[in-house]
Amino acid sequence: MKYKKIAALVAAASMLGLSACSSDNATDDASGSTGKGDGNITLWLAGSDTPQELRDYLVTTFEKDNPGSTLTIEEQAWGDLVTKLTTALPDEKNTPDVVEIGNTQAPTFTTVGAFRDLSPIYEELGGKDLLQSFVEVGSVDGKQYALPYYFGSRYVFYRADIWDKAGIDVPTTLAEFTDAAKKLTTADQSGFAMGGQDWRNGISWVFANGGELATVDGTEWTSTLSNPKTIEGLQMWQDLVMNASNLPTTERDVAYWDFINDGTNGAAPEASAMMAPGWARWSIGDMTKNDDGEEVRDGMVDDSKFDIFALPGVDGGVAPVFAGGSNIAISAKSQDPELAENLLKIIFSEEYQTMLGENGLGPANSKHVDSLGNDKFATTMIEAAAASKLTPAAPGWAAIEGAFVYEELFQKIADGGDVQALATEYDAKLTPMLNGN
Amino acid sequence: MAHSPTTRRRKKANRAPFLLLLGSLLILLAGLGYPILWQIITSFQHFGLEQQFGAPPTFAGLENYARIFTDDRLWTVVGRSLAFCFVNAFATVFIGLMVALIMRAVHGGVRIVIQIALLLAWAMPMVAAVTVFRWLFDYRTGIVNWLLTSLGLSGFDNYAWLSHALTFYFVASLIIIWMSVPFVALSLYAGLTQISTDVIEAAEIDGASRTQQLRYILLPMVRPVLSIVLLLQLIWDLRVFAQIRLLQDAGAPVSDTNLLGNFIYELGMGSHDFAGASAVSLFVLGLTILISWPYVRSLLKEDDQ
Numbered sequence: 001m002k003y004k005k006i007a008a009l010v011a012a013a014s015m016l017g018l019s020a021c022s023s024d025n026a027t028d029d030a031s032g033s034t035g036k037g038d039g040n041i042t043l044w045l046a047g048s049d050t051p052q053e054l055r056d057y058l059v060t061t062f063e064k065d066n067p068g069s070t071l072t073i074e075e076q077a078w079g080d081l082v083t084k085l086t087t088a089l090p091d092e093k094n095t096p097d098v099v100e101i102g103n104t105q106a107p108t109f110t111t112v113g114a115f116r117d118l119s120p121i122y123e124e125l126g127g128k129d130l131l132q133s134f135v136e137v138g139s140v141d142g143k144q145y146a147l148p149y150y151f152g153s154r155y156v157f158y159r160a161d162i163w164d165k166a167g168i169d170v171p172t173t174l175a176e177f178t179d180a181a182k183k184l185t186t187a188d189q190s191g192f193a194m195g196g197q198d199w200r201n202g203i204s205w206v207f208a209n210g211g212e213l214a215t216v217d218g219t220e221w222t223s224t225l226s227n228p229k230t231i232e233g234l235q236m237w238q239d240l241v242m243n244a245s246n247l248p249t250t251e252r253d254v255a256y257w258d259f260i261n262d263g264t265n266g267a268a269p270e271a272s273a274m275m276a277p278g279w280a281r282w283s284i285g286d287m288t289k290n291d292d293g294e295e296v297r298d299g300m301v302d303d304s305k306f307d308i309f310a311l312p313g314v315d316g317g318v319a320p321v322f323a324g325g326s327n328i329a330i331s332a333k334s335q336d337p338e339l340a341e342n343l344l345k346i347i348f349s350e351e352y353q354t355m356l357g358e359n360g361l362g363p364a365n366s367k368h369v370d371s372l373g374n375d376k377f378a379t380t381m382i383e384a385a386a387a388s389k390l391t392p393a394a395p396g397w398a399a400i401e402g403a404f405v406y407e408e409l410f411q412k413i414a415d416g417g418d419v420q421a422l423a424t425e426y427d428a429k430l431t432p433m434l435n436g437n
Numbered sequence: 438m439a440h441s442p443t444t445r446r447r448k449k450a451n452r453a454p455f456l457l458l459l460g461s462l463l464i465l466l467a468g469l470g471y472p473i474l475w476q477i478i479t480s481f482q483h484f485g486l487e488q489q490f491g492a493p494p495t496f497a498g499l500e501n502y503a504r505i506f507t508d509d510r511l512w513t514v515v516g517r518s519l520a521f522c523f524v525n526a527f528a529t530v531f532i533g534l535m536v537a538l539i540m541r542a543v544h545g546g547v548r549i550v551i552q553i554a555l556l557l558a559w560a561m562p563m564v565a566a567v568t569v570f571r572w573l574f575d576y577r578t579g580i581v582n583w584l585l586t587s588l589g590l591s592g593f594d595n596y597a598w599l600s601h602a603l604t605f606y607f608v609a610s611l612i613i614i615w616m617s618v619p620f621v622a623l624s625l626y627a628g629l630t631q632i633s634t635d636v637i638e639a640a641e642i643d644g645a646s647r648t649q650q651l652r653y654i655l656l657p658m659v660r661p662v663l664s665i666v667l668l669l670q671l672i673w674d675l676r677v678f679a680q681i682r683l684l685q686d687a688g689a690p691v692s693d694t695n696l697l698g699n700f701i702y703e704l705g706m707g708s709h710d711f712a713g714a715s716a717v718s719l720f721v722l723g724l725t726i727l728i729s730w731p732y733v734r735s736l737l738k739e740d741d742q
Contacts, residue, residue, distance in 0.1 A: 083707075112492075248600045251688045399707065
């Protein structure tokens, strides 16, 4: 009878084993990335921000310039990017050769030596003409590891028809903006659509009031939520979210453009204003048909109905918003680093930089910023970008994003929590995390 | 679990089970042995993102365990996970049993319809299923809120199901139970078909009511199947991860809705604390053994009888 006992134990152990295994190891389904030094390189792009036209250009140009080599472009979701890079970059057999990475995520990887030193080709790729705040975020000890890919900025999209009807003008200060948004709020319409966990938009209010999320002394980071100016910004944002937005406080990645478009069959929109990166324009407007006969938004053709303005500052001017955008880097473990550098040369070429601008993505090289055009979308974007700020370039930043700490803090504020007490509580939590402990 | 007819025959067949187990055992050792060994080693080291990128890890002794066990978050998550796992496992097995009994009672055509429905639910890829449930419970456009408000429950107008921990777990449980009932129902139905009709007929002649038949005949006879599916459900529901993660992505209070799997993921992949995550994983392994031990023991006892 003993063997049955053992058999049962083995069976049980295998079930336990299954449970143990799947509760820990993240599934690494990284596709067949090449990295064998065989002349085939892989580029990871984050999200759908880079239009298809630009991807096609990269592939054809690269393969023309480097006969016999191929370029494969794989798109990674923003939400999984850090995880995938963490598992793929250290593995020379599976690492992508060139990767796009969120500007604020770059320090996490540059500080552990995940990227190739680009300082030898820095001058050739643009040097001082490249967007310096992004260059800094990707540098360690004066060496460049991740360079700017493109920048974006956020501004306010609003329903001009609704604001006009209510007799409200475009606000010139942040306080006026709050008042306007409150006035336009009803049970069915948010004056300003804003999810409670959406700290990437929310920190604009902190920056506008002269506050900071964290400061650095040498290499020691300190979370500064309890700074009076930061508190002021958080309280101002709390007032706005609680009194002018009907969205659940747990909302984080919101397709805000849905809220200011007309509803089905011309129903009233759910919000009179919202804040988003510039490319949101192409998801806003009246319905029209594109060349292929598909129904699309017209990109805000009717400016008496849809319009934009830069988020105003506390004392007028423009508020510093979160500087969106990404950096680009070569994996330290790339088996074809020369080819990867060739790809970077194409990306930083005048032609590609101009294509970025024409598609509404801020070119990394300041010499080509005029390719954005000079309509209101371009001027507002450049105006907002000039005043924009980056989140702290702390080594632990990606870990903080990965643990949703700011999401949690902003949600609690949006739920009506005591800002002062929450700031103290989260300062204690964030300071060690910022330093990567 | 069938009893072997004679002792003599049992002795002859002595080696066959081991040979049969050998293949799967080798695969398990190769597939699981290394990760578990790695976890054990890592849990005694300082292992963060730097080590992942090649820096040599340093020995940490029991530091990771001390840090994890003094963390209030762990115990909250453990309590929550255990409650979630027991509620879901028992609910799944109960509903599965009911469905199996219905299948036994209905005519062939209806039974095939039920079986196809169960198989479809079972075959549905998990991400697709969770996406559908997210749409059903969407606070703006979800059909659930529309139905409830149409019924006059105006409190559900724009009600955000995923924003509150309790309703979040309600939706998560619905998905998990919906996806696990087919396995339980089909296994139990298979068990029920093995019960000879003579036994039931005899019970009917003796005047046993339907409830008595269920309680004194059907249930004891499918008990081995019942206890194994319950054990499996307990283990599966304790390590639930993806459904919760996908629901959180739709906008939820993350730290209030984390279960053990999500907590480990957040610690390891999110915060790059691979050592701490390994320590928690090993703790969960121990917890799983603890939960399933009574069942394994009762299985062994049944064998001995």
